[in-house]
Amino acid sequence: MRAERERAGLSLSELARRAGLSKSTLSQLESGRGNPGVETVWSLATVLGVPFSALIDPPQPERALVRAGAGDPTRSDLADYTALVLSHSPPHVRRDLYRIDAEPGAVKVSVAHATGTVEHVVVITGRARAGTRDDPEDLSPGDYLRYPGDVEHLFEALEPGTSAVLVSQQR
Template structure:
């Protein structure tokens, strides 16, 4: 089980980077010593509740976000799976694949790919997530150490702040890519 100070340390680093602030600036805004914040981010400090609240105010985040571990996990939804809502007056189903966290930015791409050359991507910015749906063909997709074979209609999400891969397994493979940055 992860220790609370480890979760707090990871949360402080994550949220400070997300805000684009230096260690010195967050410490100044929170009214604490830069060395104290440095220790907390290293997971070696013992913060008081007041210090944590001051840091949350300085980072403009709710207290709960600092206490929640980052959940960037890979998720695969096969065609026809997932929470589904059906319309009463039409032959129409909506399957929820992913929700957007507050303050996130999403870019949508159509990927047109061929077998023979894989796309190995370096890690993107901290907290980035990619979502892919295969529209045509088959592909090997996901984290470079554990990619998943996807077929038409399959969905995957994975933390894009880790090295990841897309390899077409059939000619003219098409996919929808949604890139999410926090």
């Protein structure tokens, strides 16, 4: 995170202000002592203009296999929702691939990401409501939806055991 902050030419104080975090929280995250929720990481990624995965994953080898149930997902602080980065952007590509697992209850509302971000979602199991906050769609297994990720958007599990594949693409 420090390298991305410095690349963006932001002080610790300025990044904290823009992301709506305290300077001490950001300092802890940069030193590897914090455990941020998905909302905090998205906020920082948006301010820095980088993909979500750039702040949480080391570079990946050319070939990768992620077994079902494997990995260390990032949990939402506000909903029963986890996002596991399956593949993050290689250099000069701005897209991340996630597996989403969610349960009915609180709606996972995401703030607008960087300008030009588009999200693609395919429901695998269960049913979900997803899309922009003012125009969501109800989705069943196999349904695909593309929507702007640079406006407030949501994902809501409508059935227990809902899972989806999400691609976040920055133009």
